Amino acid sequence: MVKGEVHNFSRGSIPRNIMSLALPMTAAQLINVLYSVVDRVYLGRLPGHLALTGLGLTIPIVSIIMGFANLCGTGGAPLCSIKRGQGDNEEAERVLGNAFTLLLIFGAAVTAVFLWFKQPLLYLFGASDATYPYADAYMTIYLLGTIFVMIGLGMNPFITAQGFGGVGMMTVGLGALVNIVLDPIFIFGMGMGVRGAALATVIAQGCSALWVLRFLTGRRAILRLRVRNMALCAPRVRSIVTLGLSGFFMNLTNSLVQVVCNATLQAYGGDLYVGVMTIINSLREVFFMPVQGLSNGAQPVTGYNYGAGQYSRVRRSIRFSVAVTVAYAAAFWAVAMLFPGMLIRVFNNEPEVVEAGIPALRIYFCLFIPMSLQMAGQGVFVGLGRSKQAIFFSLLRKAVINAPLTVILPIWMGTTGVFTAEAVSQLIGGLACILTMYFTVYRPLGSLPDQPLERV
Template identity: 55%
Template structure:
C-alpha cells in the first residue's frame, strides 16, 4: 500500500496533471448534474424564463446540501492524504469511516428539514406567484436524492485522495451521462417539465452513490470503507469539522449570497433579473469547475509531500497550481467578454434575457483572473490543514464583501440591478489579493522556508 501513488517521488507536475485532468473532467461532469437541468428547463416552450427563474430560486437549498457534503468529504479527504503519507493507514480508514457516518446521518436530517419547510423557505428566497410552482415542484423531488448527493459528492473525495483520479471521474461520469439522457426524455417526451428534470437528477445521483460505495468497499481501494470503522470517532470528527469548515463556509456563504442576490434583484429588477443571475451563476459554475479540478488535483500532492516532509516539493506544487489557475482564468475572461451571447443562449434564447444578460455578464465577470489567487491560496491552506486561514478567507469573500455590497451598491446612484452584479468582481479583487498574499507570507515564507532549512 505504501509504495502505490507515492507523490514524494517523480515529477510533481506529472502527479498533479494525472490527478487534475480526470478530476477536472469529473468536476465538469458533476456540474452537468444541475447545469443540464437548467439548459433544458430554460428552453421549455411557453414557460422558459419563469421555469428557469424558479429553479434559480431553489439553488440556495441545493448549495446548502453540497456544503454539508463538502464539510465531511473535503474535511476528511486531506486528513487521509496526510495520514497515508505518514503510513498511518488505520487512522486514515477511521477518518474515512467517520466521514461516511456523518454524511449519511446529515443527509437524512437535511431531507426531513427541507421537505417540511420548503414552501416558506422559497418565499423567503424571493419566489413570486409566477415562479413558486416551478421552484416548489423541482426542489420537492430533488430533496429525495439528498442522501445520494451526500455519498457521491462527499465520499468521492476519498477516492481522489488515494490517487484514483480516473475512478473518481467515473463516479460523476456515469451519473451525468444518465442525467443528460434522461432529462430530455422526462422533460419533453413525457411532458413532465421541471418535475422530470428533478427526477432525472435523483436517479443519476443514486447510481453515482452506488458506484462510490462499490469501489470503496472493494479490493482495488488502498483504504477501504469498513463496517468496523463506520463509528464516529470524536477525535477524528473534530479534525474533520475543523478542516472541512472551510469548504462548508464557502458553500454556505455562496448559498447566502444567492439568497441576498435574489431578494435584491426581486426588488430592483424583478423575475427577469433573477433569471439573468441564474444564467450568470450557471456560467460561473462552468468557468470555476476547472479551477476546482486543478486545485483538488494539487491538494493530495501538497498534503502527501507535507506529511512526508518534502517541503521543496510542496512549494513546487503550489507554484504550478497557481500558474495553471491564472492561465485558465485569463482565457476564460476573454471568452465570456468576446462571446457573451453564445454563453447565454445555452440557457435561454428569449430576447429580453439576452438584452438584460449581456451587459450584466460584462460587469459580473470583470477581472475574473483574480479568482485564480483566491482558489490557489484557499486550497493551499486546506491541503496543509490550516483550517483557520481557510475559513477566514471563505468568510471574507462572500459574507464580509459580497453580501454588504449586494445590499448597498443598488442604492448608489442609479446602479439598481447592476449594483448586484458589480459586487462579484469587487470581491474577487479584494479577497483574491488578500488570500494569496497571506498564503505567501504565512505558508511559503515562514512555514515552508523554515522547515526546509
C-alpha cells in the same frame, strides 16, 4: 512493492503528479456541473423563462446540501492524504469511516429540515407566485434524493485522495450520462417539466453513489470503507469538521449571497433579472469547476508531501497549481468579455434576456482572475490542514464583502449594483487570500529542510 507505493506522491514529477489527479478531477467537476446545468439548458427551452427562473431559486438550497457533503469530503480527504504521507493507513481508514457516518447523519437531517421549511424558504429566496410552483416541484423531488448527493459528492474525494483520479471522474461521469439521457425523456417525452428534471437528477445521483460505495468497499482501494471504522470518535470528527468548514462555508456563503442577490434582483428588476442571475450562476459553475478541480487535484499531492516532510516539493506544487490556475482563469475571462451573448444563448434565446444579460455577465466576471487566486490559496490551506485560514477566507469574500455590497450598491446603481458587488469581492478576496498564503505558508516552508525519503 506495497499497495500504497503505486500512489506515492513524494516521488516523481510534481506537475505530473498533480495533473494525473487534476485532469480527471477537472473533468469530473465539469461533468458534475452537468447535473444542474443540463436541467437549466432544457428548461430554458420551455416557453417563457419562469421554469428556468424557478429552478434558479433552488440553487441556494442545493448549494447548502453540497456544503454539507463538502464538510465531510473536503474535511476528511486531506487528512487521509496527510496520514498516508505519514505511513498511518489505519488512521486514514478511520477518518474515511467517520466521514461516511457523518454524511448519513447530515443527509437525513438536511432532508427533514428543508422539506419542512421549503415554502417559506423559497419565498425568502426570491420566489414570486408565478415562479414558486416550478421551484416547489423541483425541490420536493430533489430533496428526496439528498442522501445520494451526500454519498456521491462527499465520498468521491476519498477516491481521488488515494490517487485514483480516473475512478473519481467515472463517479460523476456515470451520473452525468444518466442525467443527460433521462432529462429529455422525462421533461419533454413524458411531459413532466421541472419534475422530470428533478427525477432524472435524483436517479443519476443514485447511480453515482452506488459506484462510489462499490469502489470503496472493493479490493482496488488502498483505503477501504469498513463497518468497524464507522463508529464516531469525537477528536476525529472534530478534525474532519474543522478542516471541512472551509468548503462548507464556501457553499453556505455562496447560498447566502445567492439569496440576497435573488431577493435584491426581484425587488429592483423582477423575474427577468432573477432569470439572468440563474444563467450567470450556471456559467460560473461550468467555468469555475476547472479552477476547483485543479485545486482539489493539488491537495492530495501537497498534503502527502507535507506529511512526508518533503517541504521543497510542497513549494513546487504551490507554484505549479497557482500558475496553471491563473492561466486558465485568464482564458475564461477573455471568452466572457468577448462573447457574452453567445454564452447566454446557450440557456435562453429570448431577446430581453440576452439584452439584460450581456452587461450583467461582463461586470460579474470582469475580475475573475483575482478570484481564481483565492481558490489557489485556499486550496493550499486546506491541503496542509490549516483550517482557520481556509475558513476565514471562505467567509471574507462572500459574507463580509459581497453580501453587504449586494444590498448597499443597488440603492444607487439598481440591478447593476448586484453584479458590481461580486466583482469587488473577487478583487479584494482573491488578493487577500493569495498574499496571506504566500507570507504565512510558502515563504516559511522555504526555510525548512526536507526529511529523508526513507521516512516515507
